[in-house]
Amino acid sequence: MxxxxxxxxxxxxxxxxxxxxxxxxxxxxxxxxxxxxxxxxxxxxxxxxxxxxxxxxxxxxxxxxxxxxxxxSPDYVELSDARVLQDVGIYRYHHPLESAAAYQDRLASIETRIAEVVKAGRAIVKSEMFTFNNSLAQGRRMTDDLAKLMLRAYNSEADNALRSLRAGNVVTAKRRLDASRSAIAKLGSMMEMRISDEFHDLRFEELELTADWLMKKQEEREVARDERARLREEQRVAKELADERARLDKERAHLVNMLAALDERGELDPALAARLAEVDDAIAQNDFRAANIRAGYVYVISNEGAFGRDVVKIGLTRRLEPRERIYELGGASVPFRFDTHTLYFSEDAVTLEAELHRHFASRAVNQANSRKEFFFATPAQVREVLVEKVGSMLEFTESADAIEYRQSVGAWPVRDVGLRG
Known part of the structure; x- marks a missing residue:
């Protein structure tokens, strides 16, 4: 009822x-x-x-x-960087320049232009016919004072957007600035007051250049870090090759002395002669690798427990013992060791690795950074491409043992884990 x-x-x-x-x-x-x-x-x-x-x-x-x-409405601004970055996708430079220093020069130039527009009174547009107490002069004074206040609020929002700007995400900052401009136009509608298109475009360009500068600076840091890692790797390889050459020279001298002593007594030792030939061949290979920086091992590895199924890493190492490099990759940064599917020696391993990366580029896990070497692919798919490039493969394991992962997964406290599928 x-x-x-x-x-x-x-x-x-x-x-x-x-x-x-x-x-x-x-x-x-x-x-x-x-x-x-x-x-x-x-x-x-x-x-x-x-x-x-x-x-x-x-x-x-x-x-x-x-x-x-x-x-x-435009007054609502999404401030979640994670959501905005996911919606925007891969970052594209608004003003492509060669270096971070070039962006700094351009930013200094645009700051000068912004100051000139403010000084010339073109930053904010307002009515000159607004009256207050039936007085046009008082109305203009009131309009000028309010325009200064509104411009200060807009510039404060722009400066806050610049300070909070993160590499790769300029969308939120531009939305905030647009919302600030809309609010000023709404509040100042009686006086026909709004931020001018010229000034708004300049501040937009400043945001875009700052975002580009942050991204370029981050890229340059990563390139420098990769270059330092490459140099350290080359120095380590050079030391390994030098130590190996010294060891081989010492063994060869010992074998030559032994064979010379046997020859003086009129005796022969085929095993020592065969070993000397092997050492000579090892010295030749060592010298070749020392002279040819493109020679090395292309490896295909996976880590099901850390990255899930059907994700592989395709990389290159020039070390004499390539498994040491794979062991380092499975260190403290990942919970489980990597499984090795193949270690293929090539006299031009650099080109072979680059060709494999190009083939699987559309399947790269990290689409924003091409220097990463993880791809959504099965070992069998990589094997097919590798066979097309080199002709044949003596050793290639398509399955992953993932021993540590399989031993650990049953004891995990959280049972519903996506990696188990």
Whole structure:
């Protein structure tokens, strides 16, 4: 029963059932409901909506859409960097320049242009005919003071956007600046006050250049870090080759002396002669690798426990013992060791690795940084491409043992883990 103090509901609103014997005083809504035969719950058929009900639903739908449009208005700014970056995708330079230093020079130039526009009074547009107390002079003074306040608020928002700007994400900052400009135009509509297009474009360009500078600076740091790692690796390889050459020279001298002593006694030792030939061949290979920096091992490895199935790393090492490099990659930075699918020696391993990376570029896990070497591919798929490049493969393991991972997964405290699929 409704509260007696309630007014009659709008036509089409079915809120309650009419009590027995009260049909003669039923409301229009009750009459609509009373026309529907009551059946047991399990066999009740949906009532056909009347035109009044449909009109009400249309009005409600329109009201909800209006609320949604209001929430999605320019005043609403998404501040979640993670969500914005995911929506935007790969970062594209707005003003491609060669180096971070070039961006700094361009930023210094645009700061000068911004100051010139403010000094010339072209930063904010306002009405010159606004009156206050029936006085045009007082109206202009009031407009000028408010314009200064509005411009200071806009510049504060722009400066905050610059300070909070992160590499790769300029979208949020530009939305904040657009929202600030819209708010100023709304508040100053009586005086026809707004931030000028020229000034707004300059501050937008400043944001874009700053974002580009941050990204370029980050890229240059990563390149420098990779270059230092490459030099350290080359120095380590050079030392390994030098130590190996010294060891081989020492062994060869020993073998030559032994063979010379046997020759003086008129004796022969085929095993020593064969060993000397092996040492000479090892010295030749060592010298070749020392002279040819492109020679090395291309490896294909995976880590199911850390990265999931069907993800491989395709890399290159020039070390004499390439498994030492793979062992380092499976250090403290990942929870499990890597499984090795192949170690293929090539006289031009640099080109071979580059060709494999190009082939699987569209499957790269990190699409924003091409220097990373992880790809969404199975070992069998990499093997097919590798065979096309080199002709044949003596050793290649398509399955991954993942021993540590399989031994650990059963004891994990959280049972529903996505990697288990």
């Amino acid at each position: 409704p509260d007696p103090a309630w007014p009659e509901p709008p036509i089409g609103w079915v809120l309650w059932l009419a009590p027995d014997g009260a049909a003669e005083t039923a409301s229009p809504a009750e009459e609509v409901l009373s026309a529907v035969p009551v059946q047991p719950p399990e066999v009740v058929e949906p009532a056909i909506a009347s035109s009044a009900e449909l009109d009400f639903l249309r009005r409600e739908n329109s009201a909800l859409r209006a609320q949604l449009a209001e929430v999605a």
